[in-house]
Structure formats: structure tokens, C-alpha cells
Amino acid sequence: MLRRRNEFHERYERFLQDLRNEIVSGTLAPGEFILPENTLSQKYEMSRVSIRKALDELVHEGLIEKIAGKGNRVKLPDEDRTPVVIKLAWFSTSYEIEIVKRIIASFEKKYPFVKVELMLYSEENYTRTLIHSMDEEQGPDVFVMSEMHSREWVESRRTDLLTGYIPPHLLEEGVSYPEVFPLFQQGEQMLAAPFIFSPVVICFNRSIFEKYGIKEYQPLESWDDLLRVAKLCTKAPDEDGMVEHYGFCFSASSNRWPVFLLQNNGQIMKSDRSRSTMANENNIQALEYCLSLMYKEHVSPIYAHGSSHLAEGLFMKERVAMIMSTYYFMNEFRDHSIAWDVMELPRGKQPATLLLGGGLAINARSSHRQVAEKLVDYMTGDEGQRLIKQYGCTIPVLRSAAEDDALLDPAIHPEHYNCYLDVLPHAYPLHTLNLTQSEIELLFDELNLLWAGMETPADTCSRMESLFNERLEASTVKP
Numbered sequence: 001m002l003r004r005r006n007e008f009h010e011r012y013e014r015f016l017q018d019l020r021n022e023i024v025s026g027t028l029a030p031g032e033f034i035l036p037e038n039t040l041s042q043k044y045e046m047s048r049v050s051i052r053k054a055l056d057e058l059v060h061e062g063l064i065e066k067i068a069g070k071g072n073r074v075k076l077p078d079e080d081r082t083p084v085v086i087k088l089a090w091f092s093t094s095y096e097i098e099i100v101k102r103i104i105a106s107f108e109k110k111y112p113f114v115k116v117e118l119m120l121y122s123e124e125n126y127t128r129t130l131i132h133s134m135d136e137e138q139g140p141d142v143f144v145m146s147e148m149h150s151r152e153w154v155e156s157r158r159t160d161l162l163t164g165y166i167p168p169h170l171l172e173e174g175v176s177y178p179e180v181f182p183l184f185q186q187g188e189q190m191l192a193a194p195f196i197f198s199p200v201v202i203c204f205n206r207s208i209f210e211k212y213g214i215k216e217y218q219p220l221e222s223w224d225d226l227l228r229v230a231k232l233c234t235k236a237p238d239e240d241g242m243v244e245h246y247g248f249c250f251s252a253s254s255n256r257w258p259v260f261l262l263q264n265n266g267q268i269m270k271s272d273r274s275r276s277t278m279a280n281e282n283n284i285q286a287l288e289y290c291l292s293l294m295y296k297e298h299v300s301p302i303y304a305h306g307s308s309h310l311a312e313g314l315f316m317k318e319r320v321a322m323i324m325s326t327y328y329f330m331n332e333f334r335d336h337s338i339a340w341d342v343m344e345l346p347r348g349k350q351p352a353t354l355l356l357g358g359g360l361a362i363n364a365r366s367s368h369r370q371v372a373e374k375l376v377d378y379m380t381g382d383e384g385q386r387l388i389k390q391y392g393c394t395i396p397v398l399r400s401a402a403e404d405d406a407l408l409d410p411a412i413h414p415e416h417y418n419c420y421l422d423v424l425p426h427a428y429p430l431h432t433l434n435l436t437q438s439e440i441e442l443l444f445d446e447l448n449l450l451w452a453g454m455e456t457p458a459d460t461c462s463r464m465e466s467l468f469n470e471r472l473e474a475s476t477v478k479p
Helices: 002-024 037-044 048-060 097-110 126-135 147-156 178-184 206-211 223-232 258-263 281-296 310-316 329-335 369-379 382-391 417-426 437-446 457-476
Strands: 064-067 071-074 084-091 114-121 142-146 193-205 322-326 340-343 353-362
Touching (some): 002 037, 097 114, 126 147, 178 353, 258 281, 258 353, 353 369, 437 457
Parallel strands (some): 084 114
Antiparallel strands (some): 142 353, 193 322
């Protein structure tokens, strides 16, 4: 008897939740009649008495109303109705938070039965916090996932917590950018729906370029070209050895310097992850070029590189002419008076840059999955994506919004915003290097000796190859 009662309770709750989600998500529109009681009784294998009892609950919640002689109808919105609340989690350092708030307000206006609660989490241990919250059944219904977080989810082996929902419209040919999807993919499984993205590009100070006679928009063709322009824009030291501004600022961020590795056909790990190839000559050459910018050619400042945004900070102070950056960080420039623009990175042996992205993931344990899907549909749809483009530099994944020049604002967007279209065909995720997220973090920490000028590229590459291979060997040893 206990089992039958549990099975009945599950059917009862599923019916209530299904119908509730259909109403709040707009699948059943205000004023629309729901299926007759006898039809619902057959569909959910419940008596009409039980169906009627569940419908009474929805009447009490203010979602439906009984119309004598006609049936049950979805109520029109009113101020007294308690909305269904779904939780949307975001990491607190995101540049898109204010735009997301605009999207939420627009979504709630369209779906008055729904209230979206925006939850801001610290970026530190963001993925771990989400997993713990979901295990405690207190997790958000929807949350943002960067490409770095995607690697963390794969490494956590908890992707079972994700539905992998992708809005059908994003899968239509020509609607979105297919290059962004692999950022959130594990084998054949999608972890999140692409939402926004950015390749790594060059940001340059137009005033400094003009001061040193460089054409306002002069694409850099090669590493030698980058060095030439950086030398022109580096002011000679004063009598105290101080340099007022440099032509370039190298960044040791794991989302910046690997560009040189990719452009030089570098490889850190074999594709089958059988062993590391860190000590190959292409890697050494790429790192030698990075070091030369600071220690040999003196076109980039030399200092501790613990922060991933030191270069951007100097750029905003107009102390460097060029940096590698993303469309994400360009949102910071709108409050500064600097004259700036973007261009494609110079090419090494092959054109290549890094591709970063943000996706929207749905908690598989959410009790409001239909509503969560509606929110993801909206945020990746025309209205949500146009707000992304209109109020920020970050690139929407929906082509119709991203490529609509009518949405460009000179106070927000650079003149050559559409540079990304030329870059995207050779923009690659960091996982192209076949490293796990923990290995990427290890590499970032271990390269500090190199960036500090305390180790040669050859020695660093040899040491790191041995370290990676030791870890690989240890991971294959059976307990």
C-alpha cells in the first residue's frame, strides 16, 4: 500500500507541476482553457476526483479559474497573484550583470507569472559552490557557465546535474555561430546553451598611434609587425630610467599568452593525452618571443603578473599603446576618455587566437524546468540578445543581433567592432591544447619563474613536460 500511495503522490505532483509550468511559462496563455478533466484523468492515470482536487489547488494559487459550464481557464495576470520564482545564478565579477538585469525585467514583463531572482556568487570556487548547492537541492534553476567553468564541470564528473538544454532556434542553420558550441560540449553532450562569446583581439590607443605617425587603422600582419609598431610607440626612458608609456603590454593570463603558442603550431599534450609534448621547439620559440617583448626589446613593462588584468589596467591609464584583450573587458572602457579601437592579432606561422564564451545551463533537479527553458529561450532569443548588443561590447551568440549595425553606439562600441567576424574562423578554445582545467592552473603557476626572467624557455618547457608526464603516469597507476 505504501508503494501505491507513493506512486499516486508522484503522479499527482507531476500533474500539478506540469500544469503550473505550462501556465507560468506561457505555454498556456492567459484566457486559454486547459484540457477537460476526463482527458487529464486519462493522461495522468488519476481519478477525476484527484484531478479536480489538484485543479482546486491551482485555483487557490490564482493560476486558473473555473468557468461554469465551460471548464478551467488560465487567469489573466493580476497584482495579487504570487509569481513562480526561479533562481538565476551569475558570478559577481561578470561584466554583463547590469545588462542581465535589463533582460530579466523584460522577461518578467512578458511572463508576468514568473519572478526571476538573480543570485550573485563569488567567482572563486563558483563551480564547486553550484554543485554543493544542487546536491543540497537549493541550487539555482539556471546559471551562467564560462568556458573555464565548462572545463571544471567536466573535470568534476558531475555533468549529470545539467540538462544540456539548447533552444531549438539556436540549432537552425545560420542563426548562431557554430564555433561557440564546442566551448560547452563534452563529447556528444552539450552542457550549456551558448549565450555570449569573445575572441582575443588587439585593443590599441588611437591617440598614441597618431602621435607616432601610425595610421589610425593599420592591421598587424606578423609578430615582426607587432614588434615594429610596439617599438615606435615605446617612449625612451627619461634620465631616471622611467618609461612614460610602452608600445605593448604582455599578459601572462592563461586567456592571453597561449595565442602565441597556437600561432606557432605549439602543442602541450598529445591529442590522446598519452604524454606531454611541452618541450617541443615550437613551444620554446613562442615563449622566447613572449620574453623578448619584455627583456630584449623592452617594448613591454616587466613586473609581477599575478593578476590577469594588469595589462588592461595600464591600457586604461594610457600607459601602453596595445594589449591583447576581449570584448568582455571592453565594457570597462566606456567610462574612460581614452580613444581606442580593436584589430585582429598579428599572425605567426598560422592565424589563431583564443575563443572565450558564456553559456546558460539548467539544473537537472530544478522543479521548474519548463520555466527555466523559457528563460534560456528568451535570453538567447532576439529580445535578450539585442539588449546584450545594445548596452555592451560583449558579442551575442545570435547572428541577427550581433551583426545588426543599427545597435552600435559610438559611446560603447569601437569603430571596428565587427573585427570579430574576420577573427572567428581561426579562434579556438583553450582546451585545444588538450589540458584539463587543473593542468591549466598548474601551468599558470609554474610559468611564473619564466615570466620573472629566472628560467629560460627551454628549461621551463623541459621541466613542465616532465611534470605533466609524471602526473599522467601517476593517474594511470591503479590503487
